[in-house]
Amino acid sequence: MKDEVQSPEERSAGLKGLGCSRKRVEDVRFTQGRGNYVDDIKLDGMLTGDFVRSPYAHARILSINTEAALAVPGVLAVLTAKDLEPLGLHWMPTLAGDKQMVLADGKVLFQGQEVAYVVATDRYAAADGVAAVEVDYEDLPVVTDPFKAMDPDAPVLREDLAGQTEGAHGPRRHHNHIFTWEQGDKAATEAVLAEADVVAEEMVYYHRTHPMPLETCGCVASMDKVTGKLTLWGTFQAPHAVRTVASLISGIAEHNIRVISPDIGGGFGNKVGVYPGYVCSIVASIVTGKPVKWVESRMDNLMSTAFARDYWMQGKIAATKEGKITGLWCHTTADHGGFDACADPTKFPAGFMNICTGSYDIPVAYLAVDGVYTNKAPGGVAYRCSFRVTEAAYFIERMIEVLAIRLNMDAAELRRINFIRKDQFPYQSALGWEYDSGDYHTAWEKALNAVGYDVLRREQAERLEAFKRGETRKLIGIGLTHFTEIVGAGPVKNCDILGLGMFDSCEIRIHPTGSAIARLGTISQGQGHATTFAQIIASEIGIPADDITLEEGDTDTAPYGLGTYGSRSTPVAGAATAMAARKIRAKAQMIAAYLLEVHDDDVEFEVDRFVVKGAPERFKTMKEIAFASYNQAIPGVEPGLEAVSYYDPPNMTYPFGAYICVMEIDVDTGEHEVRSFYALDDCGTRINPMIIEGQVHGGATEGYAIAMGQEIAYDEMGNHKTATLMDFFVPTAWETPHYTTDFTVTPSPHHPIGAKGVGESPNVGSVPCFSNAVHDAFRPFGLVQSHMPHDHWRIWKIAEDLGLHV
Amino acid sequence: MSKMHIKFHLNGQEVEGLAEPRMLLIHFLRENLKVTGPHIGCETSHCGACTVDLNGKSVKSCTLFACQADGAAITTVEGLTNPDGTLGVLQEMFREHHGLQCGFCTPGMITRAHRLLQENPTPTEEEVRFGISGNLCRCTGYQNIVKAILAAAEQLNAHKAPSSSEAVGQNVEAAE
Numbered sequence: 001m002k003d004e005v006q007s008p009e010e011r012s013a014g015l016k017g018l019g020c021s022r023k024r025v026e027d028v029r030f031t032q033g034r035g036n037y038v039d040d041i042k043l044d045g046m047l048t049g050d051f052v053r054s055p056y057a058h059a060r061i062l063s064i065n066t067e068a069a070l071a072v073p074g075v076l077a078v079l080t081a082k083d084l085e086p087l088g089l090h091w092m093p094t095l096a097g098d099k100q101m102v103l104a105d106g107k108v109l110f111q112g113q114e115v116a117y118v119v120a121t122d123r124y125a126a127a128d129g130v131a132a133v134e135v136d137y138e139d140l141p142v143v144t145d146p147f148k149a150m151d152p153d154a155p156v157l158r159e160d161l162a163g164q165t166e167g168a169h170g171p172r173r174h175h176n177h178i179f180t181w182e183q184g185d186k187a188a189t190e191a192v193l194a195e196a197d198v199v200a201e202e203m204v205y206y207h208r209t210h211p212m213p214l215e216t217c218g219c220v221a222s223m224d225k226v227t228g229k230l231t232l233w234g235t236f237q238a239p240h241a242v243r244t245v246a247s248l249i250s251g252i253a254e255h256n257i258r259v260i261s262p263d264i265g266g267g268f269g270n271k272v273g274v275y276p277g278y279v280c281s282i283v284a285s286i287v288t289g290k291p292v293k294w295v296e297s298r299m300d301n302l303m304s305t306a307f308a309r310d311y312w313m314q315g316k317i318a319a320t321k322e323g324k325i326t327g328l329w330c331h332t333t334a335d336h337g338g339f340d341a342c343a344d345p346t347k348f349p350a351g352f353m354n355i356c357t358g359s360y361d362i363p364v365a366y367l368a369v370d371g372v373y374t375n376k377a378p379g380g381v382a383y384r385c386s387f388r389v390t391e392a393a394y395f396i397e398r399m400i401e402v403l404a405i406r407l408n409m410d411a412a413e414l415r416r417i418n419f420i421r422k423d424q425f426p427y428q429s430a431l432g433w434e435y436d437s438g439d440y441h442t443a444w445e446k447a448l449n450a451v452g453y454d455v456l457r458r459e460q461a462e463r464l465e466a467f468k469r470g471e472t473r474k475l476i477g478i479g480l481t482h483f484t485e486i487v488g489a490g491p492v493k494n495c496d497i498l499g500l501g502m503f504d505s506c507e508i509r510i511h512p513t514g515s516a517i518a519r520l521g522t523i524s525q526g527q528g529h530a531t532t533f534a535q536i537i538a539s540e541i542g543i544p545a546d547d548i549t550l551e552e553g554d555t556d557t558a559p560y561g562l563g564t565y566g567s568r569s570t571p572v573a574g575a576a577t578a579m580a581a582r583k584i585r586a587k588a589q590m591i592a593a594y595l596l597e598v599h600d601d602d603v604e605f606e607v608d609r610f611v612v613k614g615a616p617e618r619f620k621t622m623k624e625i626a627f628a629s630y631n632q633a634i635p636g637v638e639p640g641l642e643a644v645s646y647y648d649p650p651n652m653t654y655p656f657g658a659y660i661c662v663m664e665i666d667v668d669t670g671e672h673e674v675r676s677f678y679a680l681d682d683c684g685t686r687i688n689p690m691i692i693e694g695q696v697h698g699g700a701t702e703g704y705a706i707a708m709g710q711e712i713a714y715d716e717m718g719n720h721k722t723a724t725l726m727d728f729f730v731p732t733a734w735e736t737p738h739y740t741t742d743f744t745v746t747p748s749p750h751h752p753i754g755a756k757g758v759g760e761s762p763n764v765g766s767v768p769c770f771s772n773a774v775h776d777a778f779r780p781f782g783l784v785q786s787h788m789p790h791d792h793w794r795i796w797k798i799a800e801d802l803g804l805h806v
Numbered sequence: 807m808s809k810m811h812i813k814f815h816l817n818g819q820e821v822e823g824l825a826e827p828r829m830l831l832i833h834f835l836r837e838n839l840k841v842t843g844p845h846i847g848c849e850t851s852h853c854g855a856c857t858v859d860l861n862g863k864s865v866k867s868c869t870l871f872a873c874q875a876d877g878a879a880i881t882t883v884e885g886l887t888n889p890d891g892t893l894g895v896l897q898e899m900f901r902e903h904h905g906l907q908c909g910f911c912t913p914g915m916i917t918r919a920h921r922l923l924q925e926n927p928t929p930t931e932e933e934v935r936f937g938i939s940g941n942l943c944r945c946t947g948y949q950n951i952v953k954a955i956l957a958a959a960e961q962l963n964a965h966k967a968p969s970s971s972e973a974v975g976q977n978v979e980a981a982e
Contacts, residue, residue: 023901030909031897031916033843033883040842123833124826214847214855214910214944265845265910266944298848526908526945694904697947725852725942732939733948 011607016546017539018753021690024531025546026524035263038218038235039295046220047076049281049294050126052116052133053304054108057144057375057718058155059137061104064116069132074125076288078133079117079280081105089279092249095272095497096349097168098178098340099160100378102276107140109157109338110377111720112303117280119292142718146312146335146372149176157338157373168340169349169371178340178371183354184431189366192327196318200406204398205787206391206767208310208335208376208712210302211383212730213525215265217305218295221281225289229256234278236261236553237271238563240521241500243555245274250282261553267525268702269381270306272343272565302723306343307376307712308383310335311353311391317399323407325418328365328430330356330395334380336371342380343565344387345495345502351387352486354431358396359440359484359656360418365430375718384702384763386487386566393483397768398785401480401775405784410457411480411772412448419444419482426749433486435654436748439682443744444482447658447680450742453478456662464780473668476675479661479773483765487757488571488653497562503648504573505559506580508537510641512630514623515547518580521561522573523553527695527759529569532687533577536753540581541588542608542622559644567655567757570687571748576647578752583643587629591641592620594634653748653756657681659700659765661737663773667804670796672708672774674737679765682744684756692758693741699762700739705731706763707770709791729789778802814878816841817885825872831865832856834872835882843883843913847942854941857914858882864921864940883913886920895965896920896958905954907945915941919955927963931956 006014016022029035066078081103084090091099104115118129141155148154156162156175165172169179193199219234230252236242239261247254264271277294284292296305316329334350336342344351350369357365382388400418404411419440420427427435460476467475492501505521518537522529530550538545552558561573585605592610593600596618603610610625612618620628628634629641662675679696686692709729713721722728747754767788774790775783781802786794799805809824816839823838830849835841835858844867847855851869858867859881886894893901896916906912915938922929922937929937934955935948943951 024904026909027901027906028893030906030912031883031893031900032887033841033913035842035909035912037842037845037910039836039846042837042840122837124828212944214853214908214942215845216847264908265847266908268944295846298850298853528907690904694907694946694950697949698907698945699947701947702944724850725848726850730853730942730944732942733935733952734939736935736948739947739949 008607015538015542015544015608017535018685018687020535020688022531022535022545022688024528026528026530037215037263037265038220038233041220041233041262043220043222043291046291046293047119047121047284047288048123048126049117049119049284049292050123050130051114051300052118052130052135054104054111054113054115056108056137056139057111058109058140058142058157060107060140061115062136062138065134066116068134069118069129072125072128072132074121075118075129077119077284078129079103079283084283087283089249089283092274092279094339094341096340096342096344097346100339100341102279110375111718112377114276114304117284119284119288142375142716144374144376144714144716144718146333146374149372149374150174157375176373178336178373179349181350181369182367184366185364186366188364189327189329192364193316193318193329196326197321198406199316199318200399200403201316202399202402202785204313204315204395204785206309206311206313206394207788208307209383209706209710210307210712210728211268211270211381212302212728213266213268213270216296216298216301217271217275217277218293219278219281220291220293221285222291223285223289229258230282231258231260232282233260233262235264235271237267237523237525237565239523239553240555240560241497241562242274244500245498246282259555261523264523264525267565268384269308269343269565271525272381273306273341273379275305298725299723302712302728303720304377305379306381307337307379308381309391313391313395315395315399317403319403319407323409323414323417325360325362328357328362330367332369334369334371335374335376336380337374337376337378339378340371341378343382345489345497347494348387351382353388353392355389355433355484355486356392356395357429357431358393359420359482361420361424362430367431376714382566384699385760386485386489389485390764390767393764394768397481397483397772401772402784405779412453415480415482416441416444434651435484436651436750437746438484438654438656439744439746440482440656443656443658443680443682446742446744447660447678451660451676451678473666475665475667475777477663477665477773477777479663479769479771479776481659481765481769481772484654484656485761485764486652486654487567487760488649489566489568490652491650492648500562501648502562503646504561504568504576505644505646506573506576507559507644508580508584508642510584510626512627514543514626516543517549517551518577519551519558520573520577521559522564522569525564527564527569528691532691533574535687536574536577537581540578541585559646567760570755570757571653571751572647572649574755575649575752576645579647580643580645583645584641587637587641588622588625590637591625591628591634595620595628650750653684653751655681655683655756655758655761657761657765659769661769661773663777665774665777665795667799670792670799672795676740677737678740678742679762680742680744681758681761682746683758683761684745684747684751685754686743686745687755695759696741696762697739699760700766701731701736703763703766704737704770705729707767707788707790709789711789810873812872812876814875814880816880817882827871827873829872831867831870831872831875835867841882841884845910845913847910852942854918855911855914857917857941859917859921864918881917883917886916895961899954899958899961903950903954903957905946905951911941911943915943915951919958922955923959923962927959929959
């Protein structure tokens, strides 16, 4: 047999396991247009739902007249809050412990808020119906500035909370205040600040933006009145949690709800939350007895579902005059919009913002975050990041630069002397985390060498001189970033969402002929789970990845899990996959020993088989073992070869990276050109290098967009100014930079295969890197801090304010 | 609203149906004809997810009425697969070079790349980047898409050489 003449190395390569740049199995369907996204679902008699939305940011609703709309041909029903109220569904709980109107109940709190839901035979009739609904509004004073929202005489936004001095996360001290979240040692930090050689202070604003996956959010709800079973297809990053939440708020028993996430056209955090469209579609299907589809338009998406960031971070960083950081203080004002619908683990109302000590050994630190209501859309999702890690990374990486300016030091050197050293891991941070592993100095030196840092600095200095002599109008900026993430939420002991512990799961079934199916509690949105998770199993039990089917997203078949966001799939579900595979391997060992007539301990695993120790010619392949498990009566061993694992990680994982960007900036036009972008990522064990590289390209491009132009902006009346792709910046291939990727490997000590997760690192790391490059270009002229996004106008304005235009 | 009778060639086959005059081509394709390769990403002509090839031009089908396509020859990504069911050259190169992740932009992107390589069979990287700048992708950062299109151009050009075998010739034809 061919198999028997192959060396273990050859057999191992044939598995396409860990470390293989295996081509994606998903792509055969996707490249032919055979994906199955939610809007591709078409059921008999299916109706369409669409929303009447508020044109005002803050207004009282005097009346809603649906008569004309109901007369529109094709319109079957118009739902308002009054219709939902008897069902108790006119409000719904948010993931952050607040509640949110499903349909406007007496007033609206942001422009684009859902006011009425029109159900019609098709999308055109629904649009006609929406246009025919008459709503009488009385406008109210608008607050879009979170600082003004805390003025004593600011308008009351949430009248439903009148008199409530206690919120989901402690005391509320003002009618527009949501929570205060404190971490670290305030007194000790203030004492350090008072006595430090140097204290740099700055306000760092991370502006409001939006994940904007190319596919908007949507669902199809189908209530079968005969069986009493509700099937809900949707763009859900957490299908199991959606099922539980749907059951709790609708009263339908959980076994009678089947939630299916089909193919998802990008998520980036936008598809974690529960939106009014889902609730209204379920109700509409129950009312009409027909399937109801709701899919957002792009404008609906940018205006109403899931903004990200909007953190005003006031920072103070203390250091010795030699540059050793002695303390960090941060007060953040968080603009949450009209409802607190942040998608964070329950005990973390500001997510993992307390990773804001970054990659540095900072002995004392204090963080306080105040959440505030304004007349903007709710959301606060983690746009390709793990719960506010992007905000934290941007904050510390700007503060390091600000401190470098203050100390008149090179920012690369300042980082180097403050990094947590390799021998300090596991490292207890001043804000409460235990960093599992890292080797920052090695990564940093590799990065600086790769880009030729010293040469670049000399070129930059020469350019500056040429600029001063009037020979050029372009400056060079060198952007540096060393970020540390905290991903893989997380240990059930401190991480849950609505009381659901954030474990994850995998079930593996080996078929009699030696191929397999695995099902997970996660759901891919482009990450390539069907490809990579099969690779983990291939390496663990020696079945070729090509012989393993992978399924996710159907709550009737997949084991319960908390879904895919916060780079948690590989750290949590990936660990569950390895653990389930190991259970199978353990049983396979017993079967092999029985078949080989030796003791269990006398066989050992080798690539794809169990071999008798010391007698390599005696073995049983996994294929043979699989068949035996189905056709032989083995004493003391149950038939079949299946396992399931629910994995509760002992800790988060802490991926890190070193990014360096070189940017040319035209002082007169404000235009920029990214000359090079180098990204070194350390995500621990690398499962599929091709997919890792693709994740880095994509995440860095999102970061490029955010840093250089993308924002959700409102005017003072609360009008949304960036609700189409004409105004909301999404880079094309033309302006997107070229990336050079690199890596180091520091395996996670507690993850079964040492993997840490990578999907979000490039967004987290690239935003400060691009932003620092802009700041760095103008550092010689005295620029300390200028808020993102650094679009052409804002960069031009920096130069103008610095007197560089003559 | 009264409906119009619309007939056109779609991926080499004649199709027909009824549509209101206001119905957009993308809705007619997706909802009436159940051709769901082209996607809807913005409905304002910015994202290119709905790109189809219409009479030899790349067209965003969200900004064209279905009735305007009457009598046209339309190719969607479904029409770029080889007759034997294997992946066409562009499709294969997108797979080979990891030129897609979530897959939502992919049908529009490949359909646009198909036309780009007709317009310019030997594009530079810069020309590819400019040539696909009407199609947005949120996952890949474009780098591998550009690589895939350049690789496809190379393959198609190599296959056009006189020495190419018959089987290869069919491949090129299908990809065209």
